[in-house]
Amino acid sequence: xxxxxxxxxxxxxxxxxxxxxxxxxxxxxxxxxxxxxxxxxxxxxxxxxxxxxxxxxxxxxxxxxxxxxxxxxxxxxxxxxxxxxxxxxxxxxxxxxxxxxxxxxxxxxxxx
Amino acid sequence: xxxxxxxxxxxxxxxxxxxxxxxxxxxxxxxxxxxxxxxxxxxxxxxxxxxxxxxxxxxxxxxxxxxxxxxxxxxxxxxxxxxxxxxxxxxxxxxxxxxxxxxxxxxxxxxxxxxxxxxxxxxxxxxxxxxxxxxxxxxxxxxxxxxxxxxxxxxxxxxxxxxxxxxxxxxxxxxxxxxxxxxxxxxxxxxxxxxxxxxxxxxxxx
Numbered sequence: 001x002x003x004x005x006x007x008x009x010x011x012x013x014x015x016x017x018x019x020x021x022x023x024x025x026x027x028x029x030x031x032x033x034x035x036x037x038x039x040x041x042x043x044x045x046x047x048x049x050x051x052x053x054x055x056x057x058x059x060x061x062x063x064x065x066x067x068x069x070x071x072x073x074x075x076x077x078x079x080x081x082x083x084x085x086x087x088x089x090x091x092x093x094x095x096x097x098x099x100x101x102x103x104x105x106x107x108x109x110x111x112x
Numbered sequence: 113x114x115x116x117x118x119x120x121x122x123x124x125x126x127x128x129x130x131x132x133x134x135x136x137x138x139x140x141x142x143x144x145x146x147x148x149x150x151x152x153x154x155x156x157x158x159x160x161x162x163x164x165x166x167x168x169x170x171x172x173x174x175x176x177x178x179x180x181x182x183x184x185x186x187x188x189x190x191x192x193x194x195x196x197x198x199x200x201x202x203x204x205x206x207x208x209x210x211x212x213x214x215x216x217x218x219x220x221x222x223x224x225x226x227x228x229x230x231x232x233x234x235x236x237x238x239x240x241x242x243x244x245x246x247x248x249x250x251x252x253x254x255x256x257x258x259x260x261x262x263x264x265x266x267x268x269x270x271x272x273x274x275x276x277x278x279x280x281x282x283x284x285x286x287x288x289x290x291x292x293x294x295x296x297x298x299x300x301x302x303x304x305x306x307x308x309x310x311x312x313x314x315x316x317x318x
Contacts, residue, residue, distance in 0.1 A: 013243045028184045045242035046229065047164060047250065050180045073183050 005088045016042060017052050017062075018078055018086050024065045026073040027053065061085055114139060114151045121295065123193055123226060124163045124254065131161040131228065144189045144228065159230050162238045167193060167225030168209045168253045174224065187230040192223030206257070244314040248307055255303040258296035265293045 010018075020033040030053075031044050044052075053076065056062045061082030065075040078086070100106075116134075120126045131141060140154035141161070166174055181188050231238060241247045272285045 011243060011245060013246075026183060027180055031184060043236060043239075043242060045239040045246075046181055046184055046186055047240035048242045048246045049184070050177055051246060051249075053180075074180075 005084055009092060010085065010089045012042065013044070013048060013052050014056065015086065015089055016044075017049070017056060018082050021062050021076050021078040021082070024075045024077040026075045028073070056082070113142065114153075116149045116151065117147050118149060119147055122299075124165060127226075127228070128161055128163040131163075135159050135161065135233075141189060141228065141230065144191050146192055146223075157233050160233045160238045162229045162240050164227040164229060164240050165193070165225065165250065165254050166227050167206065167257065170210060173210070178227075181227075181229065185231070189228040189230075190224040191226040191228060193225035244310055244317060248310050248314070251303050251307045251310070255300060255307070258300045258303070261296045262293060262300075265289050265296075 016034045016038070017030055019037075020030040025033065027049060031049060034042050034044055053062070057064065057076065059081075060079055062076045063079050065077055118127075118130065120130070134141075134149075134151060135154070135158065136156055138154055138156045138158075139151035140159055141149060142152045143150040166177065169177065178188060229238070229240065241250050269286060269289050272282055272289070
């Protein structure tokens with residue numbers, strides 16, 4: 001089984017697409033999810049989103065849902081392997097975040 | 113309906129800028145041919161345009177990409193780009209394309225190297241590629257045909273050398289080829305500079 005976790009950090013694009021697909025979602029839904037959740041800071045271009053979805057599907061981090069009849073839009077959902085990647089990435093971010101908080105003296109928020 | 117004729121030396125950024133200028137005048141693209149653009153009236157700035165290079169995609173990849181654009185609600189126009197393609201009869205060889213796109217034989221692949229994307233104006237810039245990584249990749253794909261065009265011109269130069277015509281004419285032909293070679297060379301330099309500045313930025317940002 002190829003479910004080794006990728007060591008290097010994920011791009012923000014990949015992480016956000018994976019998060020948007022914890023529930024079955026299609027391209028337009030992912031665009032809206034990301035724009036809403038980041039309050040418009042991240043707006044995916046169509047080329048970037050298309051490339052990212054294809055890449056993640058190729059890596060089997062997301063998988064295409066069985067199409068509902070009459071529904072033309074392709075829906076994807078995150079796989080277990082994808083979830084493992086997200087978890088590893090969040091741990092990495094948490095580590096950097098903690099270092100940052102300690103050094104800058106802004107800490108004391110995240111102690112658990 | 114308003115018709116305009118236009119040829120672009122810079123078919124991506126140049127065309128993008130020109131279309132966005134037209135829409136400030138209240139002109140919305142309705143049809144596009146090789147050189148002719150047809151517009152309908154709209155509210156000034158009601159839409160915005162971005163131009164994408166898809167000559168590296170195979171026919172199946174292009175269709176998939178277009179389906180995706182339909183899904184996310186973006187209108188598009190297909191347009192030819194005639195650079196870096198070598199044709200023999202109805203077959204075109206595109207050495208710069210990805211796997212499956214190198215030999216363009218089906219109707220679907222020839223003369224559809226560019227997509228003009230349209231969406232309603234939302235106050236933000238219309239970027240097809242929103243991450244630095246993707247922007248660099250897209251520029252590299254656009255650079256490829258120019259390399260092949262240069263190689264082609266070079267081979268033509270060698271070929272001219274071997275045909276039997278008065279030497280004077282050979283010099284003329286070389287000069288013509290040299291002038292033709294200036295465009296791809298300029299584009300390679302421009303694209304390489306853009307790639308370099310984006311790569312420098314990426315070293316900090318991602």
